[in-house]
Amino acid sequence: MFELIHTATFDPAGHARGRARIASDHAWLADHFPGAPLLPGSVQLELCAQIAGPLAERAIAARDGVERWALLGMIRSASFAAPCPLPADVVITAELRRLDAAAATVVTRCLRGDTALCRAELVMVLQPASPEWSAAIAASRARVAAWLAGS
Amino acid sequence: MTTTFDRVAALVRDTLSLGDDQPIRPEQLLFYDLGFTSLDLLDLLYRIEDQLGIVVAEGTIYRLARGELDDAAFADKTVLTPVGRERLMALLDDTPRAVFPERIEAASLPRYCTVGALARLIDQLQAAG
Numbered sequence: 001m002f003e004l005i006h007t008a009t010f011d012p013a014g015h016a017r018g019r020a021r022i023a024s025d026h027a028w029l030a031d032h033f034p035g036a037p038l039l040p041g042s043v044q045l046e047l048c049a050q051i052a053g054p055l056a057e058r059a060i061a062a063r064d065g066v067e068r069w070a071l072l073g074m075i076r077s078a079s080f081a082a083p084c085p086l087p088a089d090v091v092i093t094a095e096l097r098r099l100d101a102a103a104a105t106v107v108t109r110c111l112r113g114d115t116a117l118c119r120a121e122l123v124m125v126l127q128p129a130s131p132e133w134s135a136a137i138a139a140s141r142a143r144v145a146a147w148l149a150g151s
Numbered sequence: 152m153t154t155t156f157d158r159v160a161a162l163v164r165d166t167l168s169l170g171d172d173q174p175i176r177p178e179q180l181l182f183y184d185l186g187f188t189s190l191d192l193l194d195l196l197y198r199i200e201d202q203l204g205i206v207v208a209e210g211t212i213y214r215l216a217r218g219e220l221d222d223a224a225f226a227d228k229t230v231l232t233p234v235g236r237e238r239l240m241a242l243l244d245d246t247p248r249a250v251f252p253e254r255i256e257a258a259s260l261p262r263y264c265t266v267g268a269l270a271r272l273i274d275q276l277q278a279a280g
Contacts, residue, residue, distance in 0.1 A: 074190050076197060100209040101258065103193055123193060 001043075005050055005092070008147035012062035014096035016055040018147065020047050024086035039084035044118045045075060048108035051092045054144045056104035056124040059096055066128075069137055073103060073125035080118045088112050102126055155203075155277075156270040162198040163266055166191055177267025178245055185266075192261055205273050212260040215272065216242040231255040243268050 008018035024037040032040050053070035060068050084090065091111045098105040104124045110117040129137055160175035167185065169175075181187040187195075196207050216239040217225040225235040236255055240248060246263050255263075264272075 074194065076194065098197075100193070102189060105193070105197070123190060125190070 001046060002050065002143055004043075004047060005147055007150040008051060008054070008144065009151050010055050010058050010144075010148075012055075012058040014055070014059060014099075016051050016094040018047070018051040018092040018094075020090045020092065022086055022088050022090060029086065037086040039086055039088060039090070039117070041078070041080050041118065044080070044084070044090075044110045045078060045120055045122075047090065047092050047110060048094065048106075048118070048120050049122055049124070051094045052104075052106035052108055052122050052124050054140075055094050055096060055106060056099070056126060059099050059104060060101070060126055063099060064101065068126035069129045069133055069140075070104065070124040070126055072122060074123035076105070076121040076123060078118060078120040081116045082112075084110075084112055084117050090117065097121070154270075155274050156267060158203060159199070159266060159270045159273065162195060162202060165198060166195045175266055177265060177270070179266050180246060180250065180262075181264055181266065181269070182262045183250065199273065203273065203277075205276050207272070207276065211272065211276070212239075212242070212264065213257060215275070216260070226257045229257050231257060239263065 004020040004022055005018045006021060008016065010016045022039055022043075029037045032038060049072040053072070056070040057068055060066060089112070092108060093111070094106050094108045096104060097107050103126055106122050106124060108120050108122055127133075156177055163169075163175050163181075163185065164171065164173055167187075175185075179185055181192065181195075200206050213226075217235070218238065220234070220238065224232060225238065226232060231239060236251065236253075239255065239260060240246070240251055243263050243265070245265050245267055250263060
């Protein structure tokens, strides 16, 4: 799932942008839909969360000087404006709406070219980076570094 | 006439997906009586912002309880001082005193807030412009 995004940039002031390439032959698309693969809305939300998380982590680090680990805590709203036939290149944008010590709220969008696909308001819970999460956090950091290097 | 409490109560019902017939009373504590989580509180604050146009920023209860006191007199690092605890109890005077533990984490203040106190706080913020 994390391999779909290939480049991303993050501005700790509150903006981020990523690009994803989604092929039409993923196993999880077999039934969605046979002969006419469409990017599922749930995957669009996942892509949004993948960009919103590192943005939230950078924003809280810049504001409070603390290291946090962002996890999707709540989808406050989500709307889907247009279907997304596959394969597709998708742009994900994220804008910080509110930053608290324990949570960040991020307004995200997916676009295909000039076509808006979805808009979602996500709450990313900001957890202390506890030792049991160290492997996952290291993998996440490496992934984001690769996205940045690709930008 | 619809009061601020009526509007907040409606938003609490929306946040918890309760029916319109579910009574919400001013003395109910958000966390202890209504089962709020920290995410529910954040969701409610957004609903207040969207519906009432009032932004309740992080640390609002802390600032109102502290008043003109120095930070150090109100809280020792992350825990309220005895003076700070008294000031919090004075601000949230409809919360039973037994609910307040001896040691109150500064980040936990919304836990002691009733629906009525939240409505009063919104009135205060509205009056302050």
